[in-house]
């Protein structure tokens with residue numbers, strides 16, 4: 001085999017190896033992305049959030065990547081929901097959107113506020129009670145309650 005053939009073959013193997021490594025990396029990253037994306041935008045979808053005992057009876061924040069398709073523009077955005085067990089109705093956990101109804105900032109749960117804790121918006125001081133009801137500030141409406149059900153101890157969100 002001539003020296004130029006040998007170089008050509010070596011170059012071809014090197015390029016093949018780079019393409020294979022690149023493809024593997026892209027596939028792995030795609031898999032990670034898809035597996036960490038909860039498709040909340042699809043009508044009728046149920047999203048599994050895991051065993052309710054993980055969350056307990058105080059609100060825990062769950063961050064999700066949500067595919068949004070508004071008919072004009074498709075994108076993925078990060079959203080926060082708050083979840084906890086409901087002592088009065090153990091079969092229906094409480095799940096609230098963490099998005100403030102004023103200008104869309106993410107609220108934070110503060111258990112030390114008020115009698116039973118409050119959600120506080122860091123942007124303009126909006127306050128919400130533990131049911132998501134507006135207590136004070138500029139928010140025009142309550143935090144959105146997201147329908148959730150228990151199946152075999154696991155929490156499922158039902159998204160519209």
Ligand code: FES
Nearest residue numbers: 100102103121126
């Ligand atoms: S965005 Fe929450 S109070 Fe303004």
